Amino acid sequence: MHAPLLDAEIYGQIRETARRFADDVIKPAAADLDRDETFPAEIYAQMGKIGLFGITVPEEHGGAGLDSFAYAAVMEELSRGYASVADQCGLVELIGTLLTRYGTPEQLRRLPDILSGKTRVAYCLTEAEAGSDLSNVRTTARETADGYVIDGGKLWIHNAPVADLGFVLASTDPAAGHRGMSIFLVDLHTPGVSRGPKEHKMGQRASQVGALSFDDVAVPREALLGPKGRGFHIMMSVLEKGRVGIASLAVGIAQAGLEAALAYARDRRQFGKPILDNQGLQWMLADMAKDIAAARALVERAALLIDHAKPATSASSMAKCFASDMAVAQTANAVQIFGGSGYIRGFEVERLYRDAKITQIYEGTNQIQRTIIARELIKNGA
Ligand SMILES: Cc1cc2nc3c(=O)[nH]c(=O)nc-3n(C[C@H](O)[C@H](O)[C@H](O)COP(=O)(O)OP(=O)(O)OC[C@H]3O[C@@H](n4cnc5c(N)ncnc54)[C@H](O)[C@@H]3O)c2cc1C
Numbered sequence: 001m002h003a004p005l006l007d008a009e010i011y012g013q014i015r016e017t018a019r020r021f022a023d024d025v026i027k028p029a030a031a032d033l034d035r036d037e038t039f040p041a042e043i044y045a046q047m048g049k050i051g052l053f054g055i056t057v058p059e060e061h062g063g064a065g066l067d068s069f070a071y072a073a074v075m076e077e078l079s080r081g082y083a084s085v086a087d088q089c090g091l092v093e094l095i096g097t098l099l100t101r102y103g104t105p106e107q108l109r110r111l112p113d114i115l116s117g118k119t120r121v122a123y124c125l126t127e128a129e130a131g132s133d134l135s136n137v138r139t140t141a142r143e144t145a146d147g148y149v150i151d152g153g154k155l156w157i158h159n160a161p162v163a164d165l166g167f168v169l170a171s172t173d174p175a176a177g178h179r180g181m182s183i184f185l186v187d188l189h190t191p192g193v194s195r196g197p198k199e200h201k202m203g204q205r206a207s208q209v210g211a212l213s214f215d216d217v218a219v220p221r222e223a224l225l226g227p228k229g230r231g232f233h234i235m236m237s238v239l240e241k242g243r244v245g246i247a248s249l250a251v252g253i254a255q256a257g258l259e260a261a262l263a264y265a266r267d268r269r270q271f272g273k274p275i276l277d278n279q280g281l282q283w284m285l286a287d288m289a290k291d292i293a294a295a296r297a298l299v300e301r302a303a304l305l306i307d308h309a310k311p312a313t314s315a316s317s318m319a320k321c322f323a324s325d326m327a328v329a330q331t332a333n334a335v336q337i338f339g340g341s342g343y344i345r346g347f348e349v350e351r352l353y354r355d356a357k358i359t360q361i362y363e364g365t366n367q368i369q370r371t372i373i374a375r376e377l378i379k380n381g382a
Pocket of ligand 1: 125126130131132133155156157158209361362363364366367368
């Protein structure tokens, strides 16, 4: 395995910046954001100002110009503060990558406002009949003399209630299945776009997730991102980086759980001594630390493969699947170490346990990740 592309000092600096921001700004706000289910607007604006959006976007387009290894570190640290905030970093990263790879000069001009936090984005793939099976997307984009007219509906889209710009996967040739799909940049304030109510979720409650409907939404020809008919392929091409992002987010949730559980175990006394003196609890904490380190190593391996332009399909699916399963299991252990307090609203570990669950579902469920790993195994050998 090669060393990271980045100089260790720059890598350390960006991790430290994200860590300090998480400790000073995100963590203190997390409980209120979770309780009120509000979009972290102030934090979002601050992230734009201090350069926590677009970590791998080249500097000439307004990004930090770093690599996926650094992106993973930033995601982990932000998520250690609060996963709903890290999710925003991940979303902007995907959109930034899409625009950098496929955007026209005119489309690229939208990047500075996205990276500064002025324009909020949404990544719109899922539909009622197209979840794991995105080849079943029914939203259509009909070509007209001036551009396209979009009709259809998207479900469970991050930022749908608050976004300005949607990256929408639609079928331009329904008969061609996934080979007839294209991506459109849709201004979500355009007539014909409507938003469903915000969903009330188990966890990551500050993330605003909802439906979007498109009713005869006219977009110009210039709204098409990349070649017509290549939308499915384009969306898939950023999923490896997306999976590394969600895997690091899961590691961050688990790390926050470990830190909280260790502090509580030192503090809480039963039978006249700290509960940390019990070997059974020490072993639980040891397993948490061990599994978090293993997940982080898988994340870093996948990020390095991406950064060195090596095949990373299986590695990124392994990282996503392992890290998210680990985060659910280890935040459950954190709750256990807190005893009854861990089950009570307002204690951080109660939120972390709820926040972890979705990491097994979004960005491709863990069943789909295992299918990908198995497919690669069958194709390439062990
Ligand atoms: C909070 C939240 C935020 C989200 N954000 C976004 C977003 O920003 N943009 C977006 O486009 N989407 C988003 N999604 C949608 C998310 O990506 C989908 O929910 C996910 O891909 C799974 O699709 P589904 O829910 O339709 O489940 P289904 O595909 O119906 O799956 C149901 C179950 O069947 C299993 N399954 C399905 N097919 C197979 C198979 N072939 N083999 C084995 N098992 C299988 C699945 O693993 C799962 O356990 C979000 C969802 C949530 C809940």
